[in-house]
């Protein structure tokens with residue numbers, strides 16, 4: 675399959691982030707606006723070996739997959755993850771059956787692919803991997819700072835084993851996270867605070883200041899969500915629920931043809947074009963007034979520098 679042959683680190687990161695965001699939304703339970711965001715995230719997941727190159731079709735398939743989900747009904751994290759894996763598998767198999775010369779062979783090639791192992795990663799592994807990547811530091815550098823053996827970071831980020839209490843504290847310090855984020859009670863809890871904002875943009879620069887505008891010309895279900903809200907501070911686009919919950923939304927670029935990266939993070943394309951989902955997202959958390967193109971490591975967002983809210987029992 676063509677999409678699998680194109681697999682690389684950036685694509686893996688984008689898929690991981692889409693899964694992370696989608697899992698988080700499924701665990702908090704979303705209304706129509708959140709579902710509109712989920713649909714776009716699911717397209718990014720489908721890109722991993724499963725989807726075709728026509729974005730309208732992939733959006734339609736994602737919409738169909740989501741149609742069976744009850745709205746506003748939070749799911750436990752393992753159930754959310756299993757649902758995403760199954761939706762992905764279903765799309766891959768459907769496409770292989772419809773389009774490949776030898777569907778049986780296509781499925782055999784597809785299902786052992788690395789893309790599928792991403793579905794196995796729990797929130798701790800995803801958090802370690804996404805935060806570490808965002809810092810731009812090497813694994814060796816982080817491990818040295820935390821007095822850990824050099825291979826451990828990759829191990830944990832791939833979901834093989836988990837740190838003990840002392841290693842957790844050291845790693846949190848080395849990564850610049852408040853210790854609670856790597857506390858064992860937080861392991862199964864997705865970082866939904868990254869993917870849902872309450873009333874104001876986390877960038878701080880444009881708090882409570884939004885401009886309404888078309889997202890990308892593609893239909894967004896839900897009357898109130900047909901327009902995007904753009905933060906005038908950092909450029910992050912959102913769709914909003916009637917009760918004021920804001921969901922950072924990936925904007926679709928690249929016309930009608932879907933290539934990897936067609937769903938970008940959607941910073942308004944007026945010269946301040948931001949990173950794609952392969953880079954830290956949502957942009958609002960990682961935004962710096964010093965500029966997106968600033969060299970060097972990104973600063974860990976305030977969300978991660980203060981203690982996480984208590985996980986549900």
Ligand SMILES: [Zn+2]
Pocket residue numbers: 875876877878879880905906907908909910958
């Ligand atoms: Zn902002």
